[in-house]
Amino acid sequence: MEKLVRLQGILKEIGRGAVAFSGGCDSTFLLRVAHDLLGDDVIAITALSPSMADWEREEAEQLAQLIGVKHIWVNTHEMDREEYRDNPPNRCFFCKDELFTIACQEASKMDIGVVMDGTNRDDRKDHRPGSLAAQKHSVRSPLDEAGFTKQEIRDMSKKIGLPTWDKPAIACLASRFPYGVKISTERISKVAQCEAVLRELDFKQFRARFHETILRIEIAPEELDRAMEPEIRKQIVQRCKAAGFLYVTLDLQGYRRGSLNEVLERANA
Numbered sequence: 001m002e003k004l005v006r007l008q009g010i011l012k013e014i015g016r017g018a019v020a021f022s023g024g025c026d027s028t029f030l031l032r033v034a035h036d037l038l039g040d041d042v043i044a045i046t047a048l049s050p051s052m053a054d055w056e057r058e059e060a061e062q063l064a065q066l067i068g069v070k071h072i073w074v075n076t077h078e079m080d081r082e083e084y085r086d087n088p089p090n091r092c093f094f095c096k097d098e099l100f101t102i103a104c105q106e107a108s109k110m111d112i113g114v115v116m117d118g119t120n121r122d123d124r125k126d127h128r129p130g131s132l133a134a135q136k137h138s139v140r141s142p143l144d145e146a147g148f149t150k151q152e153i154r155d156m157s158k159k160i161g162l163p164t165w166d167k168p169a170i171a172c173l174a175s176r177f178p179y180g181v182k183i184s185t186e187r188i189s190k191v192a193q194c195e196a197v198l199r200e201l202d203f204k205q206f207r208a209r210f211h212e213t214i215l216r217i218e219i220a221p222e223e224l225d226r227a228m229e230p231e232i233r234k235q236i237v238q239r240c241k242a243a244g245f246l247y248v249t250l251d252l253q254g255y256r257r258g259s260l261n262e263v264l265e266r267a268n269a
Contacts, residue, residue, distance in 0.1 A: 004146075007033060007142055010140075014114045014116070014142070016042075016113065017116050018042070018114070019045070019117070020100070020115060020116065021064065022052075023059045023164075023170075024169070025164045025169075026119070028118075028164040031063075031069060035067050035068065042069060043107075044072065047099050049076045049095075049172070078094060084174075087182060089129070091129070091183075092128065092129045095130065096133035096134065097137075100115060104137050104139075114140055116141065117134060117140075119143065120149060121147055121148060126257070168205040178209075191208050195208045201235065201236070203220075203223055203226075205223070206218060206219045206223075208240070213246035215247070217236070217248065218251045219254060
């Protein structure tokens, strides 16, 4: 409760603000608390990007309606930036730089001086080049400032009745590509099709990782047995091959956050 009071104090200090809203657990909690406290002085801004799956767009719209906040969609053009398409280890910086540039411009039109994101205290432990873009554009991270961890956000979200309290972690579809492998709308579409298959088969936590002709599927360890059931496995293989992959593989280590950063950890070891 102490952290919630601290968060409310930060939001009162900010006053009129815009939340960069993805529909994930963190930004939804931030948006709900901010709107409850500040009402119409808070808006939600969501990027329309090729790297955002269709179902994520639909859920973000539904959540904004549930909260009752004004919701603005903006078109971002990170795919036009060569440094983004080249997919270096700091790719996320260029994506967030594009988002925050446009979000800040949109907020300024409405006389809103502060853009906020859903970064939490645990995010400091991860490889997050996007945080540099947030610093560049003076984007505030109230959840981090208040000291909220991911689990605390989930616990508080459940307490206040948000359906996102147990929503699996999500990340943009560009995160499915190993660093150095070029990103294109066609390749993102292939990955999106495969993840749609896994979602339709009712898997909860997964990633479809792009390795040229190979698709490497990560599924939460507790769901791996079901993935190997003959009929389920058959559907995954057939439908993912139909999306354009020659080989469909299942990673026996299962889903883990930031698995593509393992190459960076090994290089720095």
